[in-house]
Amino acid sequence: MIVLTQAVLAAFERGLNSVLAMDAVALTRLAALQGTVIAIDCPAPAFRLFLLPAGDGLHIAAHHEADVDCTIRAPMTRLTQLALAQNKTAILHSDDVILEGDSTALIELSDILQGLELDWEYELSRWLGPVGAALIGRFARNTGDWTKQSQASLQRSLSDWLAEESRTLVGRREGEARFAEIDALRLAVDRLEARLERLAQRRRT
């Protein structure tokens, strides 16, 4: 079990550090955090991990027998959100997330991970050379742009067809107008109700 845990951590650490190495400034910023230890404590499923930033990457340990600078205690769902979300600060302020100790290092680490800009083209050029990397890079960018445009166009066409042709759904503008009418009606009903209440009160007195 010890070896299996270590193998999983080592593989994850290796993958993560390869990604970190693709950012121009991440390792330099991590080096500034060297010596700090951040503990991640998850109650369900129960596990505890330790993050040790260093100049060569982020080290992950299942045990750490010395002092910890900061502990974050949160359920698995929150930790996953924290790993994936763009706005990590909002998740750190959630009710079910508990921070203990000096959170400066954790916020800095979260900032490093949030601000990653991966220069994958440089990494590719190390294997394929500059010409190959540039060709693949241009192809990937063109494909990405085409995919985005196609998606946007498909979405527009589909929504037009559903709203205008098949009349399966109400169109956006039509829907907004209907909602505005409902809002106005609700407001009028509220006013009427208040007026009736006032009249009833006057009659009683």
Added chain:
Amino acid sequence: MSDQRKGPEADPVTHFGYQSVPESQKAHKVAEVFHSVAAKYDVMNDLMSMGIHRLWKRFTIELSGVRSGNRVLDIAGGTGDLTKQFSRLVGPSGEVVLADINDSMLKVGRDRLLDKGVAHNVRFVQADAEKLPFPDNYFDCVTIAFGLRNVTHKDEAIASMLRVLKPGGRLLVLEFSKPTSTLLSKAYDAYSFSFLPLMGKLIANDSASYRYLAESIRMHPDQNTLKAMMENVGFERVTYHNMTGGIVALHRGIKP
């Protein structure tokens, strides 16, 4: 502890693998083995353990409790796997001493660490584990990974490690041990005595050294014997963790 002495008049003998040799010759014979394998040591380690030795060492680092500013002694540090990680953990305010009795291994370790830019907080010392050339109460942590079984007087070496540790400091002994399952033990024996020497012959052109490796593992004290040895010398709270079914064990003791 496992050394045999044939009475006060006779030359004391000890084991060198399955052979009995005079104590005075063991260090020389072990040195020959490591001079022979030093250049291919890392490659052979990866091949023989299928890379798992890195995971055993990772766990050792985790249990070391080493932190920024600590002073660490890595005995029989060989090619510097543990030293590299300790250097990162202790930071610029700490110090790591890589000690090895064998100058060939020390040179390989020093070159390897320098090539990786690990130099600012590491010292290299050729030293005998039985007579460590350091002051009393000097280190926060002492480790010996896959080295204790090659030491002639293990009790003396452990006592020497106790002496150089600060009170509260910890000793970590990572060493081959006895598999906990009979089935695994048989498979491991078959692997050690047929596959290891063959691989040694093919890769390092030295089957004898790898036969010694297999034999020396069998002659090394098992988990509980080593634990008792550490306690007898004066370590407290001695515990051990079996890894890979007991093929390797990590012993840890605290200096009172």
